[in-house]
Amino acid sequence: MRFTIKNGILLPSNTIEDSRPISQIPALPQPPLNQDYHFNGNLQQLLTGKQLLLNDIPFPLNEIQSHYENGYVTYRHGIIYKGKQPACARCGNKDQQWFAYYPCARCGETCLYCRQCIMMGRISGCTPLIGWNGPVPDTIHPEKISQWQGTLSKGQSEASNRVVGAIQENKELLVWAVCGAGKTEVLFAGIEAALAAKKRICIATPRTDVVLELTPRLKAAFPEITVASLYGGSEDRHLYAPLTIATTHQLLRFYHAFDALILDEVDAFPYTVEESLQHAAIQARNPASAMIYLTATPNEKWQRECRSGKRAFTTIPARFHRHPLPVPEFIWCGNWQKRLQKNRMPVNVLRWINERIQANKQALVFFPHISLMETALPILRQFAQTIEAVHAEDPDRKEKVQKMRAKEIPLLLTTTILERGVTFPNIDVAVIGAEDTIFTESALVQIAGRAGRSKDHPKGKITFFHYGKTDEMLKAKRQIIEMNREGLKRGLLDC
Ligand SMILES: [Zn+2]
Ligand SMILES: [Zn+2]
Numbered sequence: 001m002r003f004t005i006k007n008g009i010l011l012p013s014n015t016i017e018d019s020r021p022i023s024q025i026p027a028l029p030q031p032p033l034n035q036d037y038h039f040n041g042n043l044q045q046l047l048t049g050k051q052l053l054l055n056d057i058p059f060p061l062n063e064i065q066s067h068y069e070n071g072y073v074t075y076r077h078g079i080i081y082k083g084k085q086p087a088c089a090r091c092g093n094k095d096q097q098w099f100a101y102y103p104c105a106r107c108g109e110t111c112l113y114c115r116q117c118i119m120m121g122r123i124s125g126c127t128p129l130i131g132w133n134g135p136v137p138d139t140i141h142p143e144k145i146s147q148w149q150g151t152l153s154k155g156q157s158e159a160s161n162r163v164v165g166a167i168q169e170n171k172e173l174l175v176w177a178v179c180g181a182g183k184t185e186v187l188f189a190g191i192e193a194a195l196a197a198k199k200r201i202c203i204a205t206p207r208t209d210v211v212l213e214l215t216p217r218l219k220a221a222f223p224e225i226t227v228a229s230l231y232g233g234s235e236d237r238h239l240y241a242p243l244t245i246a247t248t249h250q251l252l253r254f255y256h257a258f259d260a261l262i263l264d265e266v267d268a269f270p271y272t273v274e275e276s277l278q279h280a281a282i283q284a285r286n287p288a289s290a291m292i293y294l295t296a297t298p299n300e301k302w303q304r305e306c307r308s309g310k311r312a313f314t315t316i317p318a319r320f321h322r323h324p325l326p327v328p329e330f331i332w333c334g335n336w337q338k339r340l341q342k343n344r345m346p347v348n349v350l351r352w353i354n355e356r357i358q359a360n361k362q363a364l365v366f367f368p369h370i371s372l373m374e375t376a377l378p379i380l381r382q383f384a385q386t387i388e389a390v391h392a393e394d395p396d397r398k399e400k401v402q403k404m405r406a407k408e409i410p411l412l413l414t415t416t417i418l419e420r421g422v423t424f425p426n427i428d429v430a431v432i433g434a435e436d437t438i439f440t441e442s443a444l445v446q447i448a449g450r451a452g453r454s455k456d457h458p459k460g461k462i463t464f465f466h467y468g469k470t471d472e473m474l475k476a477k478r479q480i481i482e483m484n485r486e487g488l489k490r491g492l493l494d495c
Contacts, residue, residue, distance in 0.1 A: 001021075001022070001107060001126050002014050002106075002107050002126065003022050003075075003128075004016045005025065008031075010029060011065075012061060012065060014108070021107045021109060021111065022125075022126055022128050023080070023086075023125040024125070028075055028077065031068065031069055031071045032071050033070070033072065034070040034071055034072075037070035037071075039070070041137075043057075043072075044072075044132060044136075044240075045137055045240035046238050047130065048132045048240055049132070049136075049200065049258070050253055050254055051090060051129040051130070051131050052129070052130050052131075053129070054127075072132065072133055073134075074132070076129040078090065078114075078124065078128060079112060079114065079123065079125045079127070086099055088117060089123075090114070090123055090129060090280075091116050091276035092275065092278075092279030092283075093116040093276060098115045098116040099112055099114060099115065101113075104124060104125075107125070109125075112124060113125070117276060119232075119249075139242045141196070141198075141224070142224040145222060145225065146189075147223050148185075148188045150185055152185060152186070153318070153320050153322070153492070154490075154492055155317065155487070155490070156181065156182055156320070158314065159177065159315075160189045160190065161189075162314040163186060163187060163189065164189050164190050166312070167190045167193050167194050167199070167201075167290045168193055171312060172290070172311075173312050173313065174292075174306065174311055174312065174313035174314070175292060175313070175314055175316070176298055176306070176313055177295075177296060178316060178318065178319060178325055179296045179319075179420075179446060179450075179453075180449060181296075183294050186316070187203070190260070190262075191243065192222075195222070195225060195242055197259075199260055200258050200259050200260075201242065201244070201262070202243075202245070202251075202260070202284065203245045204247070204248045204261065204263050204264065204281065205245075205246075206248050206265055207247070207265070207421065208231040211229060211230070211246065212231070214245050215245055218243065225241075225242060226241040226242060226243070227245065228243070228246075229244075229245050230244060230246035231247045231249075231250065232247070244258070248263070248277045248280065248281065249280075251277065251281055251284040252277075254280075254284035256283070256285070256287065258289060259286050259288075261281060261289065261290070261291050262291075262292040263281060263291070263293050263294065265295060265420070267298060296420075296449060316492075317482075317487040318483075318490075318492035319453075321454070323452065323455075323493065323495065324484040324488070324493055325448070325452065325480050325483060325484055326448065326451045326452045326460050326461065328444070328448050328473075328477055329461070329462065329463050331348055331466070332466060332468075333346040333348055333349055333432070333465040335467055336349065336432060336465070340375050340376060345376060348465070352463060352465075353365070353380055354383050356411060357410055357411065362404070362407065362428075363428040363429065363430060364412055364414060364418060364424070364427055364428075364429050364430075364450055365413045365432060366416065366418075366431040366439075367433065368415075368416075368438045372433070373389050373413050373414075376389075380411070380413070384411065386408070386409055386410060387410060388403070388411075388413070389412070389413035389414070391415045392415065392417045400412065401418070405424060416443055416447075419446040419450075420446045423450070423453050424453075425456065425457055426454065426456070426460070428460050428461040428463075429450050429451045429460065429461070429463070430465060431447060431464045431465060431466075433466065434466040434470070435466045435469070435470050440472050441479065444472060447462075448462045
């Protein structure tokens with residue numbers, strides 16, 4: 001779309017002679033707010049705290065323009081130029097190779113666009129990002145906001161108090177909670193405090209699965225609060241809600257929206273690999289706001305910042321059931337890949353697996369790569385034909401996990417796809433080839449975190465079979481031992 005400036009305001013027009021793509025208009029005027037203007041409440045609900053494309057807005061352009069002229073709607077550049085260097089205002093992309101040109105029907109020129117965030121709709125040189133500048137929608141909360149009936153462990157309750165404090169004071173806080181500590185419950189008091197103070201709060205997580213799992217839990221805990229559940233293709237897209245749960249990708253549509261943002265699994269794919277999502281998280285926050293990071297496995301830099309006092313953090317070093325985390329054992333298994341090429345496997349690995357089958361103990365067995373896992377599968381089926389293997393592209397992934405839960409599968413081979421998010425009550429865990437670079441400290445701590453989850457079966461054996469110990473293996477083990485030591489010291493463990 002092309003704009004021109006007339007009487008100090010932007011006018012969309014493709015016909016006026018001096019009209020230009022919006023990125024070629026350096027300063028975008030913003031008309032003052034006309035208090036007497038009757039704004040559209042639906043548009044207000046849709047746009048508050050957002051940055052949307054025209055395509056995302058189911059209202060005619062002349063209505064949007066009229067709100068702009070009366071100061072209620074803002075137009076921002078989709079692509080910002082610093083000199084000749086373009087940057088995408090939505091995802092923060094500055095990398096030349098992630099921009100491309102195309103013949104654009106909207107402005108009639110060869111238009112530069114951002115390829116990095118194209119899955120959220122195309123941002124090009126003629127794209128305005130549309131937001132809200134008027135009053136925010138009124139939210140009326142019930143007297144009793146939280147209906148959550150559960151209780152917190154001592155460790156959870158200490159962390160919960162810190163979360164409340166950070167939200168009230170608009171601070172940043174890292175909650176470093178071991179796998180199985182029960183981190184969701186730790187958020188409830190903080191969410192309640194935010195809502196009570198009329199703050200808008202969002203929980204963002206990299207995985208759609210987690211959004212789907214958390215949504216009913218939040219709705220149950222806050223039954224009278226509107227909860228927006230956002231992921232690719234979700235129906236709540238246009239819903240204004242004081243409490244939002246979203247995939248990190250969806251944050252790209254928000255701008256200065258949240259007074260408190262909770263980022264779950266900050267270490268997990270794709271957040272760490274996609275700078276755009278970090279950019280999105282920063283943009284989605286109000287300038288004065290709280291930021292809570294949740295993780296079981298902060299990266300090395302963050303761990304260092306915690307130790308040196310540069311980062312505010314709190315730990316939950318013990319699980320809800322008050323038993324220590326099982327500590328991994330390292331077993332050398334020789335050049336296992338070479339053996340696999342000859343359709344054989346190390347004897348100690350075979351023994352480990354056979355022992356589980358004989359004892360009727362379920363196990364997860366991790367492999368670094370799909371092809372190696374698929375070579376191993378027929379070899380291991382000598383012990384039980386019902387052994388299965390699963391990976392990210394497996395169309396039967398959900399069914400297999402379900403069968404594992406129903407105890408119809410004795411042993412499930414897997415890639416790192418099951419390193420987090422899945423809970424089976426009573427399993428042992430093995431990693432074959434723990435020396436592989438795919439098994440980072442964080443991945444190994446998560447994998448070890450699959451064992452001993454339930455209070456009826458708090459123990460579980462974790463074995464890292466390797467062809468040479470790595471630093472990552474040692475760091476993972478050290479981290480688990482440290483957490484157990486701290487849990488004991490703080491009186492969060494029973495043994
Ligand atoms: Zn972009
Ligand atoms: Zn264009």
